[in-house]
Amino acid sequence: MAGTGVDRRELPLISGGTVHERADAARNRRKVLAAAERLFAQRGVTAVTMDDVAAAAGVGKGTLYRRFGDKSGLAAALLDERERDLQASLLTGPPPLGPGATARERLAAFAAAYLGYVAGHLDLVSLSQTASPGARMRTGSHRLWRQHCRHLLAEGDVPDPELRADVLLAALTAEQVRHWLADRGHALGDLEAAVRRLVDSLLG
Amino acid sequence: MAGTGVDRRELPLISGGTVHERADAARNRRKVLAAAERLFAQRGVTAVTMDDVAAAAGVGKGTLYRRFGDKSGLAAALLDERERDLQASLLTGPPPLGPGATARERLAAFAAAYLGYVAGHLDLVSLSQTASPGARMRTGSHRLWRQHCRHLLAEGDVPDPELRADVLLAALTAEQVRHWLADRGHALGDLEAAVRRLVDSLLG
């Protein structure tokens, strides 16, 4: 979570708790995110190239790549802000998403909420997951979702909680959700109900 | 299953039950598959470009793409033959893979066998699944695996058999399996056992 893109070397948390980011760099980062958001909204994610973003932001391509690593990093950075709400709800929000409900209830609530999040930003999430193979696992936020699921599954005293956390998240990939919604024509509500039942099964 | 690549218009089954394939076309198809197999074995899948394959096969790039659609199609064609064994076992082989065992036993056996198949051809399967987004769902063989799972799950009287079939296959994506094996350092045997337990949960 946190970092607004960038691979390994940590950089400013989103709020700007600057460890040492040059002013021009911060300005460019903001320009790029704003331009990307606008272009994606206007033309659709797939129709926008990295050159487009760079040009619209009035920035060189190198800058773009230095900041965000690759296209999926840019998508992750844009999603970062939107994930914040969900993440906060999990950690400190009211039940059933936050602490206070049973592990079973919390996991079902998480799965439903995560499904909604993915469905609500399909293209962006898809991009962040599929731009490069294995990108999905490497996002900071993925680690958080994963840990949350693992934790709740372990509380439920299920075998292989870690692996089942991966299974649950693998089931809710952007491409999988897209397939259910678009190719299979399922309604989001039906999916949500089915996913809740699935969680129930996973918890034995 | 069946088609040796090619997008929509069906073409010769692998054995060559020619619906109408020109002799030179068949020859080129074989040359390409042979060259691709050799190059992939020699240099590793990711280090081989489509130009390499075309050149090694003594064929133009256009021919390559006409035959196999895209890189993932080429991978699928190469896997085709290796899938055949597993597919035959499911349909007509001895239990527990084939008919004769309980749905639960058969599904556990399938999951374990499929895991082994994916792990045994990680790079190729990965390529066939990730070359283009959504490629995974569109393979002929995927439909077969899916239907098989759906069928067994339905026999087990589980809710949402179709969706759970997708979940099971989503859990056994090449990238996911690679992550478990390489990044997480799990042993294939442990994974197999865990996947069997997972199937048990899925069947209530």
Add this chain to the structure above:
DNA sequence: CCTCCATACGGACTCAGGTCCGCTTATAGT
């Protein structure tokens, strides 16, 4: 205020996947 250099910039360049289209040829029909 000045200097210095780590940090950042930008755009030319490389590389690989995928498309296009004019030419060639296998083969069905006569």
Add this chain to the structure above:
DNA sequence: ACTATAAGCGGACCTGAGTCCGTATGGAGG
């Protein structure tokens, strides 16, 4: 055998992702 024609061929070409490297500059230390 002889066409006519649909199927196939090949490689030049296009596009877009990601890299490289010479140049510019923010800002810390003097």
